[in-house]
Amino acid sequence: MGISPSGWIEALTREEYMRRREADEEQERQKERERNGKNTAKPDDKWSEAINPKSGATGWFQHMPKWWEERSFKAGFSGWLAVEPRANVGVAAWLYYKQPHPKWGNASHWYPSRSCWEK
Secondary structure, X not given: OEEOOOOOEEOOOHHHHHHHHHHHHHHHHHHHHHHOOOOOOOOOOXXXXXXXXXXXXXXOOOEOHHHHHHHHHHOOOOOOOOOOHHHHHHHHHHHHHXXXXXXXXXXXXXXXXXXXXXX
């Protein structure tokens, strides 16, 4: 049973209960990501203001500030900000396709943060 918006008790099917529970859990995960400065990008976003308060990692691909100037220059985005989507994605693509680690491969630039996104 659940409480309807009008305050009446309603019988829920198992499927409806699970759907609502999953939606509530996703909402809580979203709030947690926002509290922790994690990337909260949505498909129609035009700008990313995701900045990790501890590390300073910025944008959709969480680029580290200490590497941004060098990597953005090498990737052809000199002078762009890490929060600008075109540069953020472009530098990430350059890292992935043009700068793979010889031992760990293309996604190695994000390995240190693996514990954040493999939960």
